[in-house]
Amino acid sequence: MASYGSVYQEGKNPHKYRIQFYYGKNPNGKPKKYSKMITANGNTEKQRKKDAERQLAEYRDEILSGNYIKPEKLLLKDFINDWREQYAVHKLAHSTLELYDLQLKTRIIPTLGHYHLEEITPFIIQSFLNDLKKDGARRDGKNEALKGSSINFVRRVVKNVFSRAVEWKFIKENPVIIKKEKESSSAGNVYSKDELSELLKYLPKLELGWRLFFQIAVTCGLRKGELMGLQWEDIDLDTGIIHVRHSLSYSNNTVNGFILKKPKSEKSIRYISLPSDIIPLLRKFHEQRNREKNMLSDLWEGGEYFFVFSNEFGKPYSKRYPLTKWNRFTKRFGLRKIRLHDLRHTNATFLLLNKVDLKTVSSRLGHSRASFTADVYAHKTKETDKQASELFATL
Known part of the structure; x- marks a missing residue:
């Protein structure tokens, strides 16, 4: 024919x-x-x-x-609605979906949403991602390009959407074939040994709950969500061991306003020994919280949960409140301002500089692989390696 x-x-x-x-x-x-x-x-x-x-x-x-799949005249922005309803709300964690939605609404739909599915080629995707490398691509008022990790996250969202389009036979191939950007692993902005001593000196001036929150963060390296999801049943006060098995995230679509889920990975479910000086403080705080819970009786809002760190009625603190408390604390006592999450990095850096082996540090942090810990804290492992080699110079 x-x-x-x-x-x-x-x-x-x-x-x-x-x-x-x-x-x-x-x-x-x-x-x-x-x-x-x-x-x-x-x-x-x-x-x-x-x-x-x-x-x-x-x-x-x-x-x-005979391999041709006739595409529907469907705009990407309309397909995204189907993707969200049929896939995302069922398969993605709520906190992940919120992050996906943010990128879809602010970047992907405004730029690509008017294209028909079959029109979008690898060239168009490449141009879209290249624009994120230009100054002004950030949405926080800083006239800067996005970092590699942020560009890769946007790429991940777009690729997920088109993977479903292929799976549901709207298109034949996924146009997101562009390689990932290089990401720089970073251990954040950490406190030095002297600054860490200053921090521990001023922590007792806080109310007991917040003192323990920050002290466990820096001495045990827990993530904020893991600290917020910690319940009293997760702490063995006799052995001084914490069982990290939950992470708390926030959601407007639940009755409680939060979701309690497993931590970041299977390796993040772990047991961590507490410093001995924290245990009597935890006992005291536990007794205090029990009294407050009993006094509140029907006014208690924690429901089935008894969180270690919560407001006076037993509900988790609002999403940004721990960050607000941390910033107020550092300003009040003249401590160098670092992110709350950098207490976790301070923990890892301090342990490595004091020759704690990489496997132990990785296990306490809940990393999926020791090699990941080595990549993030490469500059610190080089220091300890040099110190190790110098031992032979004294023989």
Whole structure:
């Protein structure tokens, strides 16, 4: 059966071409037309036309082979609604979905949402991701480009959406074939040994609950969500061991306003020994909280949970309150301002500099692999390696 096709530039964009291919006949006897918009690569018109003809040949071969999936005229922004309803709300953790939604609403839909699914090519995806490397790409008021890790997260969201489009046979191939950006592993901004001593000197001036919150953060290396999800049944006050088995995240779609789930990975479920000086403080705090809970009686809002760190009524603190308390504390006592999460990095750095083995540090942090710990704290492991080699110089 005879077939023929054509290519021509469409619109003002020199890279935009329409390819058309005629094969077979419709019920009315007229030739059946297959047509789609493409992005043609090349610096000159001749190069772009040649690339468009190449894509036309591939398009024709695909139809003649019987592998062609006729795309629906569906805009990406409309497909994202289906993706969210049929996949995301069922498969993604609520906190993850919130992060996905943020990128979809602020970056992906405004830039790519007007395209039909079949129009989006690797070239368009590459251009979209390249724009994130330009100054002004951040949304926090800083005139800077996004970091590699942030660009990779946006890429991950787009790839997930198109993976479902392939899976549900709206398109044949996923256009997100672009390689990930290089990410710089960082141990954050940590306190020195002297600054750590200053921190521990001023912590007793806080109310007992917040003293313990920050002290456990820096001496045990727990993530904020793990601290917020810690319950009294997770602490063995006789042995001085914490069982880290939950992480708390926030959600507006639940009755309580929060979700208690497993930590970041299977290795994050772990047992951690507490410093001996913390145990009597925890006993005292436990007794205090028990009294307060009994006094509140029906006013208790913790329900089935008895969190170690919560407001006076037993409910978890609001999402940003621990950060607010930390910033107020450092300002009040003139401590160098670092992020609350950097107490975790301070913990790891201090242990490595004091020659605690990498496997132990990795286990206490709940990392999935010791190699990941080594990558993040590479500069510190180099210091300890140098110290180890110098031992032989004294022989």
